[in-house]
Amino acid sequence: MINIFFPSNNDKNEIFIASSSKGQNIKASEITEEKRKEIEIDFFNKINLDMNKAIFMHQVHKDNIVKIDETNKNIYSKENPVKETDALITNLKNVPLVIQTADCLPIILYCKESKSMAAIHCSWRGIVQKIVPKTIELMKKEYNIDARTTYGYIGAHIFQKDYEVGEEVAIHFRAKRIINGKWHTDNAMESVLQMIDSGLFEENIEVSNLNSYNEMFYSYRRDGKQIGRILTVGMIK
DSSP states (O other): OOOEEOOSSSOTTTEEEEEEOOOSSSOGGGOOHHHHHHHHHHHHHHTTOOGGGOBOBOOOSSOOEEEEOTTTTTTOOSSSOBTTOSEEEEOOBTOOEEEEESSSEEEEEEETTTTEEEEEEEOHHHHHTTHHHHHHHHHHHHHOOOGGGEEEEEOSBOOGGGOEEOHHHHTTOSSEEEETTEEEEOHHHHHHHHHHHTTOOGGGEEEOOOBTTSTTSOOHHHHOSOSOOEEEEEEEO
């Protein structure tokens, strides 16, 4: 049975955010394509959203950003995801944007003033390529967002203690430390720092206390390549 997780601080009257788990009674290695579909349908049913209206991405760990508007909102689906992109922005209501992760950061941004949002899949490569600041800049251009009134949410992700990297990666990070002689980066904190650099107030940024390395979630670091993914959905109401 999957669990559903919600942020604690966002204004639920304006934006809806929810994330799924793998569940504790099944191993990631036991997830087949059929089982994955079953879990995803169950998740959307539990949060009372139409999966057929949700927009998915073919994520590639880069900095491509796509705007969803009236001209393309009906083109994309689970079966036809937005090609080679890791961030979506929109100001449309009732259009669920989906992020799929298994250790990477699922990030939702929402500006109350412009009533616009972003859904970002942010890996360490995305951090280095500054996908979050680039998304914020595009939202400023497209929607005239005010970063000071923009809310940021980072969902379940791998914690620093479980994320060992080489020096060639660590060199790009401010949020890092050595644990047992090895570099470990704090990807969530690095993204928070990038949000603050882009004008967001720290008090408007919420970081989940859920570690994707936990057996409840899918984790690439823990289990290697797998079929399942944590789903994080954001939608303007």
